[in-house]
Amino acid sequence: AQSVTQLGSHVSVSEGALVLLRCNYSSSVPPYLFWYVQYPNQGLQLLLKYTTGATLVKGINGFEAEFKKSETSFHLTKPSAHMSDAAEYFCAVSDQNKLSFGAGTTVTVRA
């Protein structure tokens, strides 16, 4: 069985500050890991993914995430927050059969 834990249901950052969203996973097989973003009243949009290879993956909108097998983590970062980053962020793990999502982290950006 696989699962995802997102630490912190809500993160508030100042515009221009670092965004750090934490995700830990459990999986019985080598995982595929994803971060999705959901803007208000919209569907989920893929930010980035890790399948194999380089453990630091870059995504859209300046986000990146690092896969750390020893820590079973896949934290998402963005060096400088923008007002448009305010959204819900979901980490997800796939065991190559189905996706399991974390509970989500709401990001608010203060001017």
Next chain:
Amino acid sequence: DTAVSQTPKYLVTQMGNDKSIKCEQNLGHDTMYWYKQDSKKFLKIMFSYNNKELIINETVPNRFSPKSPDKAHLNLHINSLELGDSAVYFCASSRNRAYEQYFGPGTRLTVT
């Protein structure tokens, strides 16, 4: 071009009614999914079809019946709607089960 589309976007209905939500993808993907997002934004998979074959059915009441007439379409029919069915339902598709999923815009179902 919309990759994954759903209709309707909003659905308001009374308890006991039967309703359907339609989903279409133009990405040429083999696998399609239905998810339910509750009021706390928690996402849970309901069903998955691969090449029109049901491969995932997650402890969903049998009032919910998916139908996949072809690889590009996956519809969700709900009988005898209950208050607890109120949620946002998302359709998604992927190349196969191991790949990233692309989501539709969602259907907000409100049961009164």
